[in-house]
Amino acid sequence: MASELNTEINFQPPPNELAVVTRRDAIQHPFLEKLYHWGKSARYFRFGTPMGQDHLAFSDNELNFKNFNQAVAIFKEGKTEYGKAYVQLIKEDLKKIGYELEEVTIQAVGGGVHFERPKVTYGIQIKEKYLDVITSHHHISTGMFRALSLFIQLNYSLLASLPSCIIIDDIGEGLDYSRSSALMNLLINKTKNTKIQLIMSTNDRFVMNAVPLEYWSVIQRFPHKAMIYNYVNSKALFDKFELTGLSNFDFFSSNYFLKKD
Incomplete structure (x- = not known):
């Protein structure tokens, strides 16, 4: 249906391309815009990967929101915009799956040279309730960092009321059964009645039984x-x-x- 002409018209997109892309037209086919923005806002996370633990950020003014899969940048953006409430949500979510944190912060973790200029690198640091020491970015356990990274990004989307589709591959990878099951239930409950569509993929028996x-x-x-x-x-x-x-x-x-x- 062409809205401006108020009539149905025939069209033939290439057989190997999506009509929603080839026929995108905000004037004639405004209903396709919602599908376009839904697809553009989709975020894909591979839970079996470092989930941002292999990335630090250079200098404070470059900690920005441009890279949506960079945990350090998202955390700074969320803390700047929503303050302690944002950090508290992350801590509460982690506690529900078995990680009790007293602090989650961004700290300088070392210097370096970037494009022949000295730079300071920043990473995430945490203070666990039952540990006396601070755990730095690269020393956080792999499973914990994956969960931390996911909650950093999910809670930002929720607070910002961003309509989005979040796709998580191999959800629960690196977590024990108890934490993996708790993570499943928590993600489902957090995204109910929100603007977020949650898609999780797995072939893990324990994860399947938990959903x-x-x-x-x-x-x-x-x-x-x-x-x-x-x-x-x-x-x-x-x-x-x-x-x-x-x-x-x-x-x-x-x-x-x-x-x-």
Whole structure:
């Protein structure tokens, strides 16, 4: 539908390109703008990677919000805009998954030369409740830093009311079962009734069992095609499985989602 002409018109985008991209036009197709901005705001996190622990920031005036996957920059931006309330949210979230922190700060961690000029590098430092010493950026455990980085960025989006899609691959990687399960439940609860769409991928049995089936989407792949089974398009099948008393992982491992109703 072309809005200005108020009529339907035929069009033929290239077969290997998305119509929502090739036909983007704020005047004729304004309804596509929402899809465009949703896609542009998507943030992809690979939980099995350092999640920003391998990046420091040079000099305070370069700690900016340009790199959305840089934990140091996001933390500074959030603390500048929202102050102690932002830091407190991060500490509360970490406590809920088993990490009790008294402080989360940005500190200079050393000097260096960048483009032939001396620079000071900045990183995140934490003070755990039951430790007497400060833990610097590179000495924070891998699993803890991944969770810290995720909450730094998620809480910024929530406080800023940024409509966004957050995609997390291999969620829970590097965390024990207890913390991984707590992280799943916390993420689901924090993003309910918000402007954030949360998509998490995993093949971990414990993670699967921690997430209710109503939030599942099982993907069956074929050459050049993929089928998705979820609670919206296969509700009867999902409800029937819950009566079996089996674990959520069995729904996937037994190929139960392929059974006819």
